[in-house]
Amino acid sequence: TSHGRHHVAHKQETKTGADDTLWALLAGDVTLACPPSDKIVRIFLSSTFTDTRHERNELMKEVFPRLRSWCQGQGYQFQVVDMRWGVRDEATDDHRTTDLCLREIERCTQISTGPCFVTLVSHKYGYRVFPREIVATEFDLLMNAISSEPAKELLKKWFRLDGNAVPPTYILQPISSQYPDFLSNEEAARKQAANQWWRDNEIMHEALSQAAVACLSKERAHALKESVTETEIRHGLLASKNLLERGLWFYRHIDHMDDVTPGQLSSRFKDFKGSETQNKESRELLENLKKEMEDKLPPDKILTYDVIWNKERGIDPETDKSHRDYISRLCTDFEKKLMGEIETAIKTRDQGLHVNPLLEEVTQHTRFAQEKCSSFYGRQNALERVREYLKGMSQCVHVIHGKSGSGKTSIVAMAAREALAIQHHKGGVILRFLGTTPDSTTVSSLLSSIICQLTAVKNRDMTFSEEDIPASMKERTDMFHELLEETASADFPVTLLLDSLDQLDPADNARQLTWLPTELPAHVKVIVSTLPEEQYEAFPKLQAIYEGKKSSFYEVPTLGDSDVSGILDQWLAASKRQLTPGQRSLVLSAFKQCPLPLFLKLSFDTACRWRSFMSPSDTVLQATVRDSINVMFSELETMHGKTFVSRALGYLTVSRGGLTETELEDVLSCDDDVLNDVYTYWTPPVRRLPPLLLVRLKADLGQYLVDRGADGVRVFFWYHRQFIEAAEQRYCNDLDTRLALHTSLSHFFAGTWANGNPKPYTDKSGKAGQANRNVGQQPLKFDHSFNLRKLNNLPFHSGLAQQREMLKKDCLLNFAFLQTKLQACGVRALLDDFSAARKAFPRDEDLKMVAETLQLSQDALQYDPKQLPSQILCRIVSPRKSLEAFLQQCRNCDDVYLMPNKQLLTPPGGQLVHSLAEHTGDVTGLAMTSDGKFVITCSEDRSICVIDVVEGKRVRKMEKVGRDPAHVHLCCNDSIIVTDPDDYIVAYTLNTGVLAWKVESETTRPQICFCGPGRSVMVLLEGQDISLYSAKTGQKFAAIDVPGGFKKDFDGYEPATGSERYAVATCGSQEVVVVVDVVEKKFVTKRRMRRDIRVHDDSDFSVEGLAISGDEKYVICANADDNDVHFLDIRTLETVKIYKGKQADFSEKFRVTPDGLHLYHPNRRAVRVWDLQKAQSASCLLHNNSITEVVTVDMRTFVTIADDRLIRIWDISRGLSEGKTTALEFRDAVVVAEGEKETTAAGGKKDEGVEEDEQAKNKNKKKIR
Structure with a gap:
């Protein structure tokens, strides 16, 4: 579920008329103009340069922060574009200011909710500039x-x-x-x-x-x-009736201004600086403009203020009370008027269909597709393959793959247009550019979004909501598959296009693609794109799913010469540019050296700036994508200033997926290195970054930045992975720089300098001071929504900034923060914050204790987040002093919570570190990688999970592996996972979860074990012989004949184990032990086990515990009735020695540690461990349920599974209770050597935590299998 956001926010009746376009957009028509979908109020503030300084400064200091805070409470961003504030001179070296102003006005009119243009024009016509x-x-x-x-x-x-x-x-x-x-x-x-x-x-x-x-x-x-100001007013106010309704004029009328004589002071407020002819013309143009504004603007859009001219100071609120009163009145009216206009616009917007969050999601992807299609040329082979697929009968997914920058995304965008045409605008075309919005980043929210869209389009009804979609991934996937099958028909074909599977968050096994149907229903087509590298998982998985179906895969080839030339021509035509023959040849030659569309785009953008009169030395291209990006960065630094560019792009690059424009402007306004650099010529009265600087930088970066959704707002970030890597290397390459960048961002999201709190600074001259930076507030919640930007960014940046006190005080040891984030984002997001914090501060005991508390509580908190105070207070019963304030916050919380009078819950700091419920059926098999980092489980729910032991977090899941898998094994140096469903043996790669091979078996669940170097040989024990297979390929390469065959008397648990040289297994109702040598590929020996080894009743006994000693000298085995541990010579199976067991021991499922020093096994509700050198044993890890398997590689971290479906991760180096110093207390055992009578060694202490009568009672019950 996507927390803090729902796809369908309102139950709405279907509308007609204008909403028909919106329904067509929902159905996937990427050719339609998109309605505004962002929750932004963006105002362009137009004024002349010198006469409104006091007004603009006061608005900047007093009004804009309050409007921003109010809009945040409504769930909207408030942005003001004032291109003249903080700029000393209207003239800029490249004369681009007017062009930039018009671009920003257009942007404001397009995306702003409600008002978009405010003018303060008064008695000055302003700077008259001829066109550039x-x-x-x-x-x-x-x-x-x-x-x-x-x-x-x-x-x-x-x-x-x-x-x-x-x-x-x-x-x-x-x-x-x-x-x-x-x-x-x-x-x-x-x-x-x-x-x-x-x-x-x-x-x-x-x-x-x-x-x-x-x-x-x-x-x-x-x-x-005309002046720049008139140009702005004509574009932003007078251009249409719609804009007149969305504009405001705050008109300051200065009495008797006509009588004011020319002078230095008066020229700031009236046009006196030019020739008399020019000045007269300016005044006439101004009067005509004002008359037109008065005639066209509705009366309620003009607010007039009469002011008296001060002969000494002009307009000066600092010395003139009437001027102070005017400014105060202006600010009050400005705030009230804007607030009313915005409130009305929000209400109107909320009543329309276009406010629906699902439509917002679809609109963002449609806009992205339109950008890609607008510059598309050539690639006819790719499009022809798409057409063939869409028109054909294939029931497979169509996979487009190629290296980074090869043009996959553009092909997918064009494929959406092709699908629309082929379907004759019927049915649904569902398009997602994965990772570009929050709801296309995780597979859970992606499926939810697709389900909602498909249901809405099919039924032309928006009443279906995310609340109707199951929360569990399995049920959500099933719903998705069923919906495709039920919805698609000849009259309603469905095409699903998913670009960049490699961009999906790996959570929920996303890149394993178990959620994607492998065989598509009739009238359903699915097109996906992905990078081919194995680390991104998706492509190898698709290769395994569609093995042998080459037609399902299309590798994006290098662009041909004719395509390159055509693309260049199209791009030049769209930009109204051309190149000289020499320049054109240079671009085409460079592309041959680096034949990637991204390189062509970078080269084209460079060439677009070339003039026909430039010398060859000024028209140079780079040889690689990275070099091209670095030259671009270098040019930006020269144009805009190295400090400003490096910090702006540094903050953007280390951000968590992007920043809003306001956020970046605020952060830069708190960076005094930047301000001291940009205040080269003068210092503005409010210590902030002049907005024009960021607008110019963003304009020069152009399409290399992309707008995307994050945390419910619009942020911008790098368009392509190559830019991220280049910017990281250039602007965030050393630790000190990264710390500084993250520190500034953490202070911003903490609100350190918000609410008028002045930030100290030292200016260029060395003079110290402090100033209010007028940055946005950062509460945990706004009036109607969570502040997801703070909840997600503050812990992220404060941890990476090494700001431990801030991380603890404001985030992870702050109950209000924990409670809010839990409600907004869920327990997994909170655990991820703690995981990152513990990596940053591994020795912090407070973070460790609270993290472990939440880990132990995660199931309860997923079920009910309001249990947070109970879970914390009931688990942390002996707190450190440093946690007392945090616990007091818990006690004082507003929620009602239960507090028992004695401890009921497992406290943190004990041996149990994680308790995970990853399977919906009984967990049946367990294995651990040799480095102890990952544990693998299999379950009756037909799945395999790969779990990060340290994080206590599932990293991968393979589903539909087969019916009732009983065991799971690791082989080939831990690169392959093998499991054994009922009728076959199947293997998957550990790193990608891709099917590696499958071997059919003759019997139901044959015995298997692994031998050879790195466990590279699979030994399959069934029928007359023992078969040897390559564990890497699943190919049989040898067979070993066993005298009398290898007979299983029942389909149950039959132990088998392997070492590098030997394979050992039981057969014949577990009473016969067989040894084979896999190196020499020959049978070694077999022996029927007799009870007279121990006592003299001369009866057979079955072997439940079976292992090979670390030095490969002994077979170690035991029977669960008498539990003596027998050491048999591996070549002869003659008994060498016996460690006498206790009747309470339940000896089965033996494992030996990699160092060969310890033997361990599950022992009903505990784990039994033998020290093989000292012949001592001990019990540990007391459970409330029967343990079915246990694994460790270092005798410190243990993982157990029991009959309650939970996977428990333990650290036995921790004391069991206060005062206990060792986790394992071994007792001596009776050792019997062959041919000797029993002798008793010292010992006899009763096993810790295991009750004899309980075990005796269960002695004759069915053995745990």
């Missing part, structure tokens, strides 16, 4: 209409013809190209360069304006002379 680019034909007309030769010379100097633009265009050159000191760090030099630019600019602007009036249309002439 003028089409050559128009430029020539203008030049011909200009009579001033000095103006013409200036225009020729500043504008250069770029023949690579389509159509050819004159480009305004950077200011620094003519006046290099414009970028100087020297104040005087920079000022002089700026003044020179302004003089040139004024002459050129006046000449172009006059020429435009003479030779261009009225509308075009106006566009060439």
Whole structure:
């Protein structure tokens, strides 16, 4: 289940009209325009540059933080784009500000809920800038209409013809190209360069304006002379009726402004700086603009403030009370008006179908597909294979595979369009780019999302919700399979497209693909893509499922020359660019050296910036993807500043899957290294990052950043794995840098500098101070939702930052945090936090104790999170002093909880470390890797689980392995898992869970064991001989004849064991022991076991316990009735010695530790361990249930399974109780050598925790098998 989010949030009636488009989107029509789906209020704040400084500063300090907090409470992000705040000069070296403003206005109108544009225009018309680019034909007309030769010379100097633009265009050159000191760090030099630019600019602007009036249309002439502010207002407010309804004008009217005389002060508030002709024209243009705004804007969208001019200070709230009152009134009105507009918009949005979270999910994937399709070219072979599959009769999944950057995702996006056409817009096309949204990252939420979408589309009804979907993965998978079968028909075909299976979170065995139907129902098609490498698991699994079906696999080939040329042409045409023949040849040659679509895209983006007039030394491409990315990063550092870029991209890269724009801006605003660097020329009145800087950086990174959903909000992150790796190496490569980045992020998510709390700083001059950074609040919960950003990011970053006190105080030893995260995200997410924390701080006893408490409580907390206080207080009964404050928080919690008057629950710190319920049937088999890191189990539920012993967490699950598997084995140096269902033996690879081989058996569940180096030989004991198989391939390579055959008298437990050289097994009702030599491939000996070895009743006895000693000298065996441990010479099976057992011992399922020093076995409700050198035994690990198997490799960590379906992981190095120093207390045993009478050694202490009468009572009961 995806916590904190449901796919279908409202029970809604089906609508018609506009909602028909939304239903078509849900049905998979990737050609439709998508409605806005993000919960964002994004305002563009437009104003002139110098006259609204006080207003914008006060809004920044007082109003925006409150609006942000209020919007968070509604579940929305609040963002303001003020491109002039914090910027000293409107002129930028590359003249791109206007273009960036218009791009941001468009973005605000597209994604904002409710208001999207606010203007503060007053008495100043503002900076009038001619276009950065003028089409050559128009430029020539203008030049011909200009009579001033000095103006013409200036225009020729500043504008250069770029023949690579389509159509050819004159480009305004950077200011620094003519006046290099414009970028100087020297104040005087920079000022002089700026003044020179302004003089040139004024002459050129006046000449172009006059020429435009003479030779261009009225509308075009106006566009060439209007100010940046008017351009913004026309695009963001006056462009449509819809925008007029979503805009606001806070109009400050200064009385008698017409009477104000020109001067340094007044020129900040009125256009006085240009020539009289220009100033007069500016005032006329402003009056026309304001009149148009008054005529078109609804009256309630204009708020007017009358202010009196102060001759000494203009507008100055610091010294003038009336101005202070005006600013206060403006802020109050701004907050109230915006809040009302936003509230109305949210209510309207919530009533529409488009607010449905399922549609939000579908929309995000549709937008992503549209981006990919827009730049797609060629790949006709791939698309033809897709068409053949979609039209054909195949019931297999179609697998698209290829290396990173080969173009798989684009092919899947195009396949969605093909499916839509082939289905004639009938049925459903369900598309997911895995890992790009929270609900496409885990297999559980993915299935839930697909089920909801398919049900909604089939029934044209949104009333089906996630609450109707079973929580367990097995039931959810069954529902998914049944739904496909029941839903699909000739009239309703279904196509499912899943890109990047390798991006699925491995939890719930996702990459083992047991949830994906292997044989598809009629009228169902499934297309998937994946990386081919084994570590991503999916591809080897698909190869095993569809072995021999080559047509089901399509490897994305290298692009052909014609495809490359065509793609380049299409991309250039879409960008309205072309290249010179030499430049084009350079791009195509470079691609041959690195034939990946990602490299072509990087090279194209570089070439797009090439002008026709550039010299060859300025048009260079790199040889690899990584080099191309590094050069891009280097250019960004040169353009935007190395400190700013390295920190911005560093924070993004170490983030947990991305940051929102507001988050990154806030974090950078708290980074004083960044602020000291960007405040090179001046320091803004509020110590924050000027928003323009981040907007410019994001614009330059373009499509290499991708928006995605995370924790219910829109974040942005790197588009491709290659960028993550390059940025990690460049910006986060050393430990100190990573610690600093994570520390800043942890303080942000902790809210350290929120709520007006000032952050200390030292500026560039060395002067110390402190300042409010106006960053967002970070409560655990908002009014209507959990703060998932804090819940998931704070423990992540504080652990990686080595901020132990913050991690404990604010997260993992903070009851409110634990309780909130448990409710929002579930117990597994909480355990993962503790797991990461314990890796960061392995010696912290407090974290260890609380982590173990939650591990022991996980089943109860999954069932009922409100048990948290009870579970903690009932388990931690003898706390360390440092935990007392945390326990007091538990006691003081608001929830009602049960508190018994005596201890009922297992405390942490004992031998039991994990208790896992991973199977739904009895657990029947157990094995452990030789390094002790993983334990393997099999169960009657037909599954095998691979469990991380340290984490206590399942990492892989193989399902449908066969009926009633009884044992599980590891072989081939722990790389292969083997199990034995009823009628065959089957093997899987440990690392991927892929089927390795399958061997049919002649009898029901034959005996098997493993021998040879690394357990590389499987010995199969059935029929007349003993067969030897390669454990790696499952191929039989030899047989050993056994005199009299190998006969089993019943289909039950028959022990068999192997060492490097020997295989030993029982047959004939477990009364005969057989030894074979697998190296020499020959029978060694066999012997019927007689009871006269021990006593003189001369009867047979069955062997339940069987093992081989570590030095391969002895067969060790025992009978569960008398429990004596017999050591038999492995070559002759003659008895060498006997360790006398106790009647209470239940000797079966023997195992010997890898070092050969200990023998151990389950002993009803405990584990019996023998020290083979000292002939001493002890019991440990007392259970409440009968143990069926036990395994260890180091005599410290034990894993047991019992008849309660739980897998228990123990650490016996811990004391059993206070005062006890050793986990195992051995007692001496009676040792009988062959031919001697019994002699008694010292000892006789009763076994710890095992009651004699209990065991005697059970003596004649059916043996545990």
